[in-house]
Amino acid sequence: MLSEATTQPKLQHDEFIAIRDYIYEKAGIWFAENKKYLIESRISKRMGELGIASYKDYFYRVKYDSTQKEFEALMNVVTTNETSFFRNPPQLKAFSDEVLPLVMKQKAEAGNGNKKIKIWSAGCSTGEEPYTIGIILLEAMKSHPGWRAEILANDISQNVLYAARKGVYQEVTLRTTDPKIIDRYFTREGKFFRIKDEVKRIVKFNHVNLNDTRQVSPITDCDMIFCRNVMIYFSDEIKKSLVKHFYKSLRPGGYLFIGHSESLHGISKSFKLEYLKNALVYKKEAAATEMAARTKNKVADSHTNTMDTLAKIRQLLEKK
Numbered sequence: 001m002l003s004e005a006t007t008q009p010k011l012q013h014d015e016f017i018a019i020r021d022y023i024y025e026k027a028g029i030w031f032a033e034n035k036k037y038l039i040e041s042r043i044s045k046r047m048g049e050l051g052i053a054s055y056k057d058y059f060y061r062v063k064y065d066s067t068q069k070e071f072e073a074l075m076n077v078v079t080t081n082e083t084s085f086f087r088n089p090p091q092l093k094a095f096s097d098e099v100l101p102l103v104m105k106q107k108a109e110a111g112n113g114n115k116k117i118k119i120w121s122a123g124c125s126t127g128e129e130p131y132t133i134g135i136i137l138l139e140a141m142k143s144h145p146g147w148r149a150e151i152l153a154n155d156i157s158q159n160v161l162y163a164a165r166k167g168v169y170q171e172v173t174l175r176t177t178d179p180k181i182i183d184r185y186f187t188r189e190g191k192f193f194r195i196k197d198e199v200k201r202i203v204k205f206n207h208v209n210l211n212d213t214r215q216v217s218p219i220t221d222c223d224m225i226f227c228r229n230v231m232i233y234f235s236d237e238i239k240k241s242l243v244k245h246f247y248k249s250l251r252p253g254g255y256l257f258i259g260h261s262e263s264l265h266g267i268s269k270s271f272k273l274e275y276l277k278n279a280l281v282y283k284k285e286a287a288a289t290e291m292a293a294r295t296k297n298k299v300a301d302s303h304t305n306t307m308d309t310l311a312k313i314r315q316l317l318e319k320k
Protein backbone atom coordinates (compact mmCIF):
# COMPACT_ATOMS: atom_id res chain seq x y z
CA MET A 1 0.00 0.00 0.00
CA LEU A 2 1.28 3.50 -0.86
CA SER A 3 1.95 5.87 2.03
CA GLU A 4 0.04 9.13 2.27
CA ALA A 5 3.21 11.06 1.43
CA THR A 6 3.66 9.27 -1.86
CA THR A 7 0.01 9.66 -2.88
CA GLN A 8 0.10 13.40 -2.22
CA PRO A 9 0.03 15.21 -5.61
CA LYS A 10 3.10 17.33 -6.31
CA LEU A 11 2.59 21.09 -6.23
CA GLN A 12 4.28 22.69 -9.25
CA HIS A 13 6.17 25.95 -8.80
CA ASP A 14 3.71 28.03 -10.89
CA GLU A 15 0.77 26.52 -8.97
CA PHE A 16 2.45 27.38 -5.67
CA ILE A 17 3.04 30.98 -6.81
CA ALA A 18 -0.59 31.38 -7.96
CA ILE A 19 -2.03 30.02 -4.69
CA ARG A 20 0.52 31.82 -2.51
CA ASP A 21 -0.11 35.19 -4.20
CA TYR A 22 -3.86 34.73 -3.92
CA ILE A 23 -3.64 33.99 -0.17
CA TYR A 24 -1.41 37.04 0.27
CA GLU A 25 -3.71 39.35 -1.68
CA LYS A 26 -6.79 38.25 0.26
CA ALA A 27 -5.51 37.49 3.79
CA GLY A 28 -2.14 39.24 3.95
CA ILE A 29 -0.47 35.96 4.97
CA TRP A 30 2.86 35.54 3.20
CA PHE A 31 4.39 32.17 2.37
CA ALA A 32 8.02 32.31 1.28
CA GLU A 33 9.27 29.75 -1.24
CA ASN A 34 10.57 27.49 1.55
CA LYS A 35 6.95 27.04 2.71
CA LYS A 36 5.94 25.33 -0.55
CA TYR A 37 5.87 21.89 1.08
CA LEU A 38 3.67 23.17 3.90
CA ILE A 39 1.14 24.55 1.40
CA GLU A 40 1.32 21.32 -0.58
CA SER A 41 0.63 19.06 2.40
CA ARG A 42 -2.11 21.22 3.91
CA ILE A 43 -3.97 21.83 0.65
CA SER A 44 -3.67 18.27 -0.63
CA LYS A 45 -5.59 17.04 2.44
CA ARG A 46 -8.42 19.44 1.64
CA MET A 47 -8.34 18.38 -2.03
CA GLY A 48 -8.67 14.76 -0.88
CA GLU A 49 -11.81 15.67 1.10
CA LEU A 50 -13.29 17.32 -1.98
CA GLY A 51 -12.17 14.63 -4.43
CA ILE A 52 -10.18 17.18 -6.44
CA ALA A 53 -7.02 15.76 -8.04
CA SER A 54 -5.12 18.84 -9.25
CA TYR A 55 -3.98 22.02 -7.48
CA LYS A 56 -5.05 24.02 -10.55
CA ASP A 57 -8.63 22.76 -10.22
CA TYR A 58 -8.57 23.43 -6.49
CA PHE A 59 -7.28 26.97 -7.06
CA TYR A 60 -10.12 27.67 -9.52
CA ARG A 61 -12.58 26.25 -7.02
CA VAL A 62 -11.34 28.72 -4.38
CA LYS A 63 -11.06 31.69 -6.71
CA TYR A 64 -14.43 31.38 -8.44
CA ASP A 65 -16.54 30.34 -5.46
CA SER A 66 -18.84 33.32 -5.08
CA THR A 67 -19.94 32.15 -1.62
CA GLN A 68 -16.34 32.41 -0.34
CA LYS A 69 -16.90 29.10 1.46
CA GLU A 70 -13.87 27.42 -0.10
CA PHE A 71 -11.71 30.45 0.68
CA GLU A 72 -12.79 30.07 4.31
CA ALA A 73 -11.93 26.37 4.18
CA LEU A 74 -8.53 27.30 2.73
CA MET A 75 -7.97 29.69 5.65
CA ASN A 76 -8.79 26.87 8.06
CA VAL A 77 -5.97 24.80 6.60
CA VAL A 78 -3.26 27.38 5.95
CA THR A 79 -3.34 29.39 9.18
CA THR A 80 -1.13 28.53 12.14
CA ASN A 81 -3.25 28.67 15.27
CA GLU A 82 -0.86 27.88 18.08
CA THR A 83 -1.91 29.53 21.35
CA SER A 84 -2.41 28.83 25.07
CA PHE A 85 -3.95 30.34 28.20
CA PHE A 86 -1.77 32.91 29.97
CA ARG A 87 0.71 32.91 27.10
CA ASN A 88 3.74 35.07 27.88
CA PRO A 89 3.06 35.67 31.60
CA PRO A 90 5.36 38.76 32.01
CA GLN A 91 3.41 40.62 29.31
CA LEU A 92 0.12 39.70 30.98
CA LYS A 93 1.51 40.88 34.30
CA ALA A 94 2.32 44.21 32.61
CA PHE A 95 -1.28 44.27 31.42
CA SER A 96 -2.90 43.41 34.76
CA ASP A 97 -0.59 45.24 37.18
CA GLU A 98 0.59 48.25 35.18
CA VAL A 99 -1.51 49.08 32.12
CA LEU A 100 -4.99 48.18 33.37
CA PRO A 101 -4.79 50.30 36.57
CA LEU A 102 -3.51 53.24 34.47
CA VAL A 103 -6.32 52.92 31.94
CA MET A 104 -8.93 52.66 34.70
CA LYS A 105 -7.44 55.76 36.33
CA GLN A 106 -7.50 57.67 33.00
CA LYS A 107 -11.15 56.76 32.54
CA ALA A 108 -12.14 57.58 36.10
CA GLU A 109 -10.42 60.98 35.80
CA ALA A 110 -12.23 61.73 32.54
CA GLY A 111 -15.27 62.01 34.81
CA ASN A 112 -17.82 61.08 32.16
CA GLY A 113 -19.00 57.98 34.01
CA ASN A 114 -17.55 55.61 31.37
CA LYS A 115 -16.61 52.55 33.38
CA LYS A 116 -16.25 50.14 30.48
CA ILE A 117 -12.96 48.54 29.43
CA LYS A 118 -13.00 47.56 25.77
CA ILE A 119 -10.32 45.23 24.49
CA TRP A 120 -9.75 43.79 21.03
CA SER A 121 -8.04 40.42 20.62
CA ALA A 122 -7.10 40.47 16.93
CA GLY A 123 -6.21 36.99 15.68
CA CYS A 124 -7.66 35.20 18.71
CA SER A 125 -7.28 31.61 17.48
CA THR A 126 -9.20 29.09 19.64
CA GLY A 127 -10.02 31.65 22.32
CA GLU A 128 -7.29 31.19 24.92
CA GLU A 129 -6.05 34.78 24.56
CA PRO A 130 -9.41 36.61 24.86
CA TYR A 131 -10.57 34.32 27.69
CA THR A 132 -7.27 34.97 29.51
CA ILE A 133 -7.87 38.71 29.14
CA GLY A 134 -11.43 38.18 30.37
CA ILE A 135 -10.24 36.31 33.47
CA ILE A 136 -7.70 39.05 34.26
CA LEU A 137 -10.41 41.70 33.91
CA LEU A 138 -12.86 39.80 36.11
CA GLU A 139 -10.19 39.39 38.76
CA ALA A 140 -9.38 43.13 38.60
CA MET A 141 -13.01 44.15 38.75
CA LYS A 142 -13.58 42.30 42.01
CA SER A 143 -11.92 45.23 43.73
CA HIS A 144 -13.47 47.82 41.36
CA PRO A 145 -17.23 47.43 41.52
CA GLY A 146 -19.26 49.15 38.83
CA TRP A 147 -16.77 48.48 36.03
CA ARG A 148 -17.59 46.23 33.09
CA ALA A 149 -15.60 44.59 30.35
CA GLU A 150 -16.10 43.92 26.67
CA ILE A 151 -13.68 41.83 24.65
CA LEU A 152 -13.95 41.64 20.87
CA ALA A 153 -12.19 38.57 19.56
CA ASN A 154 -11.77 37.67 15.94
CA ASP A 155 -9.97 35.45 13.52
CA ILE A 156 -9.98 34.57 9.82
CA SER A 157 -10.38 30.85 10.48
CA GLN A 158 -13.95 29.67 11.10
CA ASN A 159 -12.67 26.42 12.62
CA VAL A 160 -10.83 28.16 15.43
CA LEU A 161 -13.80 30.44 16.08
CA TYR A 162 -16.04 27.39 16.40
CA ALA A 163 -13.68 25.91 19.01
CA ALA A 164 -13.40 29.28 20.78
CA ARG A 165 -17.18 29.65 21.11
CA LYS A 166 -17.38 26.10 22.44
CA GLY A 167 -14.75 26.91 25.07
CA VAL A 168 -13.68 23.37 25.96
CA TYR A 169 -9.94 22.80 26.32
CA GLN A 170 -7.30 20.18 26.91
CA GLU A 171 -5.06 20.43 29.95
CA VAL A 172 -1.95 21.20 27.89
CA THR A 173 -3.26 24.64 26.90
CA LEU A 174 -3.50 25.54 30.61
CA ARG A 175 0.16 24.71 31.33
CA THR A 176 1.06 28.25 32.43
CA THR A 177 -2.22 28.92 34.24
CA ASP A 178 -2.36 29.20 38.03
CA PRO A 179 -4.30 26.16 39.44
CA LYS A 180 -6.42 28.55 41.55
CA ILE A 181 -7.52 30.32 38.35
CA ILE A 182 -8.32 26.94 36.75
CA ASP A 183 -10.50 26.03 39.74
CA ARG A 184 -12.29 29.36 39.68
CA TYR A 185 -12.95 29.84 35.98
CA PHE A 186 -13.18 26.31 34.50
CA THR A 187 -15.40 23.31 35.03
CA ARG A 188 -13.66 19.98 34.74
CA GLU A 189 -15.30 17.53 32.34
CA GLY A 190 -13.24 14.35 32.42
CA LYS A 191 -9.97 15.15 30.64
CA PHE A 192 -11.31 18.53 29.48
CA PHE A 193 -11.80 21.98 30.98
CA ARG A 194 -14.82 24.12 30.10
CA ILE A 195 -14.55 27.88 30.49
CA LYS A 196 -17.31 29.25 32.75
CA ASP A 197 -20.16 31.38 31.37
CA GLU A 198 -19.05 34.27 33.54
CA VAL A 199 -16.00 34.66 31.25
CA LYS A 200 -17.79 33.61 28.05
CA ARG A 201 -20.37 36.34 28.57
CA ILE A 202 -17.85 39.17 28.17
CA VAL A 203 -16.13 37.83 25.01
CA LYS A 204 -17.71 38.31 21.57
CA PHE A 205 -16.25 36.20 18.77
CA ASN A 206 -16.52 37.32 15.15
CA HIS A 207 -15.11 36.32 11.81
CA VAL A 208 -12.85 39.16 10.67
CA ASN A 209 -10.11 39.29 8.06
CA LEU A 210 -7.52 41.72 9.39
CA ASN A 211 -6.48 42.43 5.81
CA ASP A 212 -9.93 43.75 4.93
CA THR A 213 -10.34 47.45 5.68
CA ARG A 214 -14.13 47.27 5.59
CA GLN A 215 -14.14 44.63 8.32
CA VAL A 216 -11.56 46.29 10.54
CA SER A 217 -12.64 49.95 10.30
CA PRO A 218 -15.87 49.63 12.36
CA ILE A 219 -13.84 48.50 15.41
CA THR A 220 -13.24 51.73 17.32
CA ASP A 221 -12.82 53.14 20.81
CA CYS A 222 -10.67 50.32 22.16
CA ASP A 223 -8.73 50.79 25.37
CA MET A 224 -6.30 48.05 24.44
CA ILE A 225 -5.54 45.86 21.47
CA PHE A 226 -3.81 42.49 21.67
CA CYS A 227 -2.44 41.35 18.34
CA ARG A 228 0.15 38.83 19.43
CA ASN A 229 1.87 36.37 17.13
CA VAL A 230 -0.31 37.27 14.16
CA MET A 231 1.64 39.91 12.25
CA ILE A 232 4.63 37.56 12.01
CA TYR A 233 2.75 35.95 9.11
CA PHE A 234 2.29 39.27 7.27
CA SER A 235 4.59 41.27 4.99
CA ASP A 236 5.80 44.69 6.18
CA GLU A 237 3.38 46.38 3.80
CA ILE A 238 0.38 44.60 5.36
CA LYS A 239 1.73 45.18 8.89
CA LYS A 240 2.00 48.93 8.20
CA SER A 241 -1.56 49.19 7.03
CA LEU A 242 -2.91 47.06 9.91
CA VAL A 243 -0.99 49.04 12.54
CA LYS A 244 -2.50 52.25 11.06
CA HIS A 245 -5.91 50.69 11.67
CA PHE A 246 -4.97 49.74 15.20
CA TYR A 247 -3.95 53.34 15.81
CA LYS A 248 -7.36 54.54 14.66
CA SER A 249 -9.17 51.84 16.63
CA LEU A 250 -7.53 52.80 19.92
CA ARG A 251 -8.73 55.74 21.90
CA PRO A 252 -5.99 58.24 22.83
CA GLY A 253 -4.10 56.86 25.84
CA GLY A 254 -4.77 53.26 24.74
CA TYR A 255 -2.23 50.44 24.44
CA LEU A 256 -1.19 47.92 21.80
CA PHE A 257 0.30 44.56 22.83
CA ILE A 258 2.14 42.58 20.17
CA GLY A 259 4.04 39.29 20.49
CA HIS A 260 7.19 39.45 22.61
CA SER A 261 9.39 38.62 19.61
CA GLU A 262 7.66 41.24 17.42
CA SER A 263 8.41 44.93 17.03
CA LEU A 264 6.98 48.00 15.28
CA HIS A 265 10.48 49.08 14.26
CA GLY A 266 10.29 50.16 10.63
CA ILE A 267 6.49 49.66 10.70
CA SER A 268 5.10 52.65 12.58
CA LYS A 269 6.33 55.72 14.41
CA SER A 270 2.90 56.71 15.70
CA PHE A 271 3.10 54.70 18.90
CA LYS A 272 5.31 55.44 21.88
CA LEU A 273 7.28 52.41 23.09
CA GLU A 274 6.98 52.21 26.87
CA TYR A 275 9.41 50.19 28.99
CA LEU A 276 7.26 48.90 31.84
CA LYS A 277 8.57 46.82 34.74
CA ASN A 278 7.32 43.56 33.25
CA ALA A 279 7.29 44.09 29.48
CA LEU A 280 7.40 46.54 26.58
CA VAL A 281 4.14 48.00 25.33
CA TYR A 282 3.10 50.46 22.64
CA LYS A 283 1.03 53.45 23.66
CA LYS A 284 -1.13 55.77 21.60
CA GLU A 285 -0.32 58.96 23.43
CA ALA A 286 -3.23 61.01 24.64
CA ALA A 287 -1.90 64.13 22.99
CA ALA A 288 -0.48 62.37 19.96
CA THR A 289 -2.37 64.46 17.44
CA GLU A 290 -1.35 67.69 19.14
CA MET A 291 2.26 66.48 19.29
CA ALA A 292 2.17 65.61 15.60
CA ALA A 293 0.74 69.06 14.82
CA ARG A 294 3.46 70.68 16.96
CA THR A 295 6.22 68.77 15.15
CA LYS A 296 4.66 69.76 11.82
CA ASN A 297 4.63 73.43 12.90
CA LYS A 298 8.25 73.21 14.04
CA VAL A 299 9.26 71.80 10.65
CA ALA A 300 7.26 74.56 8.92
CA ASP A 301 8.92 77.22 11.15
CA SER A 302 12.41 75.97 10.46
CA HIS A 303 11.59 75.86 6.74
CA THR A 304 10.41 79.52 6.92
CA ASN A 305 13.60 80.50 8.80
CA THR A 306 15.79 78.81 6.18
CA MET A 307 13.90 80.58 3.40
CA ASP A 308 14.31 83.94 5.21
CA THR A 309 18.05 83.38 5.63
CA LEU A 310 18.41 82.43 1.95
CA ALA A 311 16.48 85.55 0.92
CA LYS A 312 18.78 87.73 3.06
CA ILE A 313 21.91 86.13 1.55
CA ARG A 314 20.48 86.69 -1.93
CA GLN A 315 19.79 90.37 -1.13
CA LEU A 316 23.37 90.81 0.17
CA LEU A 317 24.82 89.19 -2.95
CA GLU A 318 22.65 91.34 -5.21
CA LYS A 319 23.83 94.53 -3.41
CA LYS A 320 27.52 93.64 -4.02
Ligand SMILES: C[S@@+](CC[C@H](N)C(=O)[O-])C[C@H]1O[C@@H](n2cnc3c(N)ncnc32)[C@H](O)[C@@H]1O
Nearest residue numbers: 027079081082083123125155156209210228229
Ligand atom coordinates in the same frame (compact mmCIF):
# COMPACT_ATOMS: atom_id res chain seq x y z
C1 LIG B 1 -0.43 31.92 16.15
S1 LIG B 1 -2.11 32.39 16.34
C2 LIG B 1 -1.98 33.58 17.67
C3 LIG B 1 -3.11 33.46 18.65
C4 LIG B 1 -3.02 34.41 19.85
N1 LIG B 1 -3.07 35.78 19.43
C5 LIG B 1 -1.79 34.14 20.67
O1 LIG B 1 -0.83 34.89 20.62
O2 LIG B 1 -1.78 33.13 21.39
C6 LIG B 1 -2.36 33.45 14.91
C7 LIG B 1 -3.83 33.60 14.53
O3 LIG B 1 -3.96 34.67 13.59
C8 LIG B 1 -4.99 34.33 12.68
N2 LIG B 1 -4.87 35.12 11.43
C9 LIG B 1 -3.92 35.01 10.47
N3 LIG B 1 -4.18 35.88 9.46
C10 LIG B 1 -5.32 36.53 9.79
C11 LIG B 1 -6.10 37.53 9.15
N4 LIG B 1 -5.77 38.03 7.96
N5 LIG B 1 -7.20 37.97 9.78
C12 LIG B 1 -7.56 37.48 11.00
N6 LIG B 1 -6.87 36.52 11.64
C13 LIG B 1 -5.76 36.05 11.06
C14 LIG B 1 -4.78 32.84 12.45
O4 LIG B 1 -5.93 32.20 11.96
C15 LIG B 1 -4.39 32.38 13.85
O5 LIG B 1 -5.47 31.85 14.56
